[in-house]
Amino acid sequence: MLDFHLTKALHTAAGPRTLDVALALPPGELLALSGPSGAGKTTLLRLLAGLDRPDAGFVRCEEQTWYDGPRRQWLPPQRRPLGFVFQDYALFPNMTVRENLAFAAEGQSDKNQWVNELLELLELGELAARRPALLSGGQQQRVALARALARRPRLLLLDEPLSALDLPTRLRLQQVLADVHRRFALTTILISHDPAEIARLAHRVLTLDLGRVVGVGLPAAPPTPATVAGRVLAVLPAGRLRVQLPGGAEVEVAAPSGYAGGVGAEIALTVAVGEG
Amino acid sequence: MPSDYWQTLRLTLALAACTTVLLLLLGLPLAYGLARSRSRLRPLLEAVVSLPLVLPPTVIGFYLLLAFSDSTALGRFLINQLGLSLNFTFAGILAGSLVYSLPFMVQPLQAGFRQLPRSLAEAAATLGKSRGTTLWRVLLPNMKPALLNGAVLTFAHTLGEFGVVLMIGGNLPGRTRVASIAIYDEVESLNYGQANAYALTLLVVAFAILVALYWFSKRDARLS
Structure with missing residues (x-):
């Protein structure tokens, strides 16, 4: 004690x-x-x-x-x-x-x-x-x-x-x-x-x-990866996509293997929440 | 004459060696205290320690001569109570050397203590180690270059001492006649050859000491 x-x-x-x-x-x-x-x-x-x-x-x-x-x-x-x-x-x-x-x-x-x-x-x-x-x-x-x-x-x-x-x-x-x-x-x-x-x-x-x-x-629960839906803005060369996140931010990600959707399609993204 | 030469040289080396050993013992606690002190009186104490750097040796010698004589209270106390008649004795020039070379020992040691991270002593304290154990087994082994520097500078500085010794000790062969005074004395008597024997010895010894110091500190820097 x-x-x-x-x-x-x-x-x-x-x-x-x-x-x-x-x-x-x-x-x-x-x-x-x-x-x-x-x-x-x-x-x-x-x-x-x-x-x-x-x-x-x-x-x-x-x-x-x-x-x-x-x-x-x-x-x-x-x-x-x-x-x-x-x-x-x-x-x-x-x-x-x-x-x-x-x-x-x-x-x-x-x-x-x-x-x-x-x-x-x-x-x-x-x-x-x-x-x-x-x-x-x-x-x-x-x-x-x-x-x-x-x-x-x-x-x-x-x-x-x-x-x-x-x-x-x-x-x-x-x-x-x-x-x-x-x-x-x-x-x-x-x-x-x-x-x-x-x-x-x-x-x-x-x-x-x-x-x-x-x-x-108590300590806050550890940050867990979250899944969000993004809208594909553009299909880039080398299998990459430009995606808009729900907040409006744009990111560039590798396309999921076998991705066949075009511009405007929705895809699921796993986002690791950054540590404060 | 050669017996004179060896006698004077022995006395010079004995004075330098005794001064170095005693100043190590006195200087370590003093430097440790100064390095850790946050007292407002610290600048005052630092000024006292450094005073022999800027004062002419004759000034130090003059006041020590007075202090040791029976015309002052301190002198009477030394002579009557302790039976210490210091003027014109080896003990007297040793006391003068301790004062004169004090900054050459304390300043490198103080810098050495300051260079050590504070957390080293604190870590030793949290491991239950006393101050003495911490000093002996943690701090001193990690500031060997500073110890070497202080000891070598003190030794070399005492070898070259002239004014203080002349004032308190005079020129008594076998008792207070050190090499630097012997040189002056021989030149006065136009014995240039004998003066040269002393001067050359001091030159070679001083040079050898400095070479050894720099060689050791270079080796130390390579090892750490």
């Missing part, structure tokens, strides 16, 4: 604002944090981790008080059992992949076995002896996630872990995140801008704008 109410002065493009968020997460919930840049998403994560100091409020995690403004209690980040994945991954360049994990797992009684298990779980076995500089973005991301898990945290905080990756890598890592979440059932907060990613991973989504909560609820 993570329970918090945090306030902190924000400097946004629209002038000074106050970040003010209160929420309780049941154990094992995966919460997505969404909203435009400058909304205070990263700030909220840093306040929960203890990397920045809140102005007021409290944070409690599993009966342990991490922060209590009125009582002046403050647990430094070192003593909060959490894993944090940074936007820039923040892997230690002087250590190999295995050393990064082993450094994080120091103090665990089964350190070596646990590191091996994490390497296997995140498919990093073949990269174990490499330095971070020689890894691709998606590989670095997996190391960062494994390293965050190495301390056996009670809470996992992910700051836009997938936004810098190309779509195929992102889809694969969403699966990795889902697997990791299923396996460890960690209470998790994930910053994401991608509705499809949120729909796929999160139990709830909290939307912030300029420090204020503008919505908490």
